[in-house]
Amino acid sequence: MNSTAGNFPGIAAGQRHHQRRDPLFWLAAACSAVIVAFILVPLVEMMTQPTLTALKETLMDRDVFRSIRLSIVTAGAAAAISLVFGTPLAYLLARHRFPGKKILESVIDLPIMIPHPVVGIALLSIAGRNHPIGRLMQAVGIEIMGTVTGLIAVLTFVGLPFYINTVKAGFVEIPPRLEHVSRSLGASAGATFFRVTLPLAWRHMVVGGIMCMARAVSEFGAVVIVAYHPMVAPVMIYERFTAYGLKYSQPVAVWLILVCLVLFLLLRVFSLDRKAAA
Structure with a gap:
């Protein structure tokens, strides 16, 4: 190795340069330290x-x-709903081009951008007696304001984009030729989807579900509008802080952070396994 470097002075100079590290490396390291801190x-x-x-x-x-x-529980329910209804939509966005696709993708991403109290207000506006959907919901006994159903609706709203975007990326990574081979062998589109596509995309679905659940479990702004009671953990932290101060709100916050940490550890585990499998 040393003789090779001697025969090629440029290689030796490059090695010495990397050993010294250029200023950009130290700038990046300093910025990283500030962000981590x-x-x-x-x-x-x-x-x-x-x-x-x-x-x-x-x-x-x-x-x-x-x-x-x-x-x-409610965050898990939001992830399950996202899986059932979001998976077909993610597949549609990954495999097909159609007029208005960019608009549809923008609509899906809207819950990420808009202020979340607006989400709660928007859901309540269609659940009232003055709205046809609200009257239909009340006729079948579905209540949004101050119910677990309302909590799940809000958490699904804010978590759905994370699931759809993650699973769409997973479908994009699957070569379409595998589906074409399955179809050429006589399998229907549905059989191909369930027997070929989903088994290859299941890790993305798990990661998307975890991301959806992690986002939902920390939601406060929309929840406090729709259902202050029954009280989820973020609302409990807020109530303890306003009523008793830091001393009584911090322990609750610590437990919620630990829950989020577990979710993100699971996220990293499945993400690493997916890269290793690839």
Whole structure:
């Protein structure tokens, strides 16, 4: 290796250059350190302030435990709904070109951009007695305001774009020729989708579901408009903070951060497995 570098002075010079590191590397390292500190310092400070006793007592509090459980359950329901209704739409966007496709993709991404209290207000506006949809919902016994159904509707609204975009990317990565081979062998479009496409895209579906659930479990702005009660974890944190201050809100926040951390660990695990499989 040394003789090769001696025969090619340019290679040796390049190696010495990489050993010294150029200024751009140190600039990137400095910016990275600032960003990591900006994220970690407040979170570490908050998570280390409550004692283990306070964390245990908080989790044993029935109201807190119920709110965290409700957050997880409703976020999971939002992910399940996104899977059922979002998967066909993601496949349509990945495999077909049609007039208005860009508009449809923009509409799907709207919940990411608009202020989330607006989401809650928009859902309530169609659920009232003055709206035909609202009258139909009331006729069949569906209530949005202050119900678990309302929570799931809100969380599905804010989490759906994350699921659709992730699964669409997964479908795009699957070579269409595999589906063409299946069709040429006599399989129907439906059989090809369920036997060929979905098995190849299942990791993207899991990752999309986790992203949807992680986004939903942390939602506050839309939830507080539609259903302050029953109380999910973000609303519980807000209530504890406004009523009692940092001391009583921090332990609840720590438990919610741990839930989000578990979700993102799962996200990384499935993402790494998918890259390894590729």
